[in-house]
Amino acid sequence: MGNSIRHKTDKIRLLLLASALDAGGAERQLVALAKALDKDAFEVTVCLFYERGPLLKDLENQPGIDIFLLNKKGRWDLFSACARLIKEFRRRRIQAVYSFLPGPNIYAIPCARLAGGVKVIWGVRASDKDLNSAGWFARMFYFVEKSLSGFPHLIVSNSQAGAADVIARGFPQAKVEVIHNGIDAARFVKNAQKGRVLREKWGAPEGCTVFGVVASLRPMKGHRYFLEAAQLVSKQEDDVRFVCVGPKPGPARREFEDLAVRLDVAGKVIWAGPHSDMPAVYGALDVLVSSSVEHEGFSNSIGEAMSCSLPCVVTDVGDSALIVGDCGIAVPPRDSEKLARGMLEIRKRIAIEPDLCQKNRSRIQDNFDVSLLADRTAQAVRKVLGKDESR
Template structure:
């Protein structure tokens, strides 16, 4: 009989955790697992992807943060019908929810998914900070904790998470979807009116303080004082207020004409292929950056800050710089431009790093083995 596993996540919008969840459930062995994905909020852009792959999805139609009792009633009803062998939370809210459900489903194993590392708690509101503190206290009652980065494991161990219940399983990158495609990249560059002689540097990620766009923009300003044949693009969305702050900063730094704000895009393989360099300027919180892995799968070299597992992901294929340091980021980008200009790098070598170490097969097999190793199952 197949094991019934229910994944619980806040939403199915565009996001690293959401995309990894979808990648995982699509590739779990359907002869072994009967999978359901339950999510809080409707209108997620990625829901169709699951449905098209015959994965059962259930939306709880949560109406806001304080819609609690009706939300829990609906959730309990679905879980009583399914009677899952395992509940797998994705991110803090869902993790806590699974542990509070445990008394009602005593024979169900509880699995947490940890997707971040060095969290800057001062950047979050009181409820998020409280959730993390409770998560630390209750982590010992979980059957299995899957962390997607070594940095995330170290951080949570330092906050009291139980070592014997934690396992690191890196993200899996779909190298069939993310692969070199110069024609697709050229189409995007034509759309943005970027000539083939211009060096295009991209920062991919939601507009959020964690991604540290200000440091990126300051590095852009420094680089533009030395070079004219460079252009920059930021792909991602965020709150209107924060976006306006970033637009204003670009104006103040006198680089607004050099930066394209592309918003959210569904054609990410094409976007990566349009870039000469991908930049990750995150200052905290990253576990395993999908963006770095996806860019590398497309053969694009990366400049990354030493946050989370970013340095381990790129290994010898790119440049690592300290976070919160525009001068170091600018120097790293300059070094990579010089390497590219001298043609002393190999896009095949960059891509092979992902194929060898961060495949979807590796993700699915390691997850399956971990799930099946739980005594309750």
């Protein structure tokens, strides 16, 4: 980190700015982008407010990527952190900064302007944000970000739904562009062998259909509707299991465990906890279910599952329906009956469409591969810098 800087005049000097590298969707995409950008064309610096997050190790010792830590002392460490960032902009002769999420977006504007000559690209993510459930600090960031939205040279949304949301909030439409998330199809390949091991560990009987949700236990993820759909599916099919991947044991999970008992499906619901080997998880599932009710932009779990040849049943929030296309099934959110019908329908399709699993993987490779994310981002950066090669 903080290695000596050697500049090559023919390379674009790009800084990716984030708070930390926690295991969130935006952070995972920053890491994927940093690794996928053409290092013959870009000098990539990743700048973080805090030395935190499990994804940090994914970038360490990566060729062509330098990591700089601002080491903020807290949320109120404003002026000294800004001064350090301005210094780095100048020392590295940064040409463009691409920031992710409201906090870094807000920081990028004054720092780039004071550094001089640095173009600013904002990254915005989830759609339909409900401020009623947000804390006062998040609400403040939300409104400050909106008030500054005329200053960035480009605003990148990772979904069409997210773009529509920020435009409705008052962001300048002419500056908003959609660049969908990129899925590393080379990494996300179904691991059937490890999947069988997981199924045995979960106690899923051989030959049964395993439906799975991969999500944290937040209200927006709709676990309640997944469990209610599980009850309806179980009334028609006996050889099924329902896996919840992600939620750790604790009070929040116990509420849903109690709900499964009340719905009389506790014997078929598996609480798998967090997993780091996602290709193995997707290898253990037969169907991915995304039961989200709001706030989705581009769901990484849907894209990763499809890359692992997994058909999906999703709620029509964010760009989920667009991602699955005709390879899966989209249903309205907050409707357990329609979600259950979708789960039953995809089960039948798997039985009668032998190429359905491969169609899912091909859809990701053709439309949402990480190489496309890198190419589209590179083109956007060049356009902002007046180096658009397509003109």
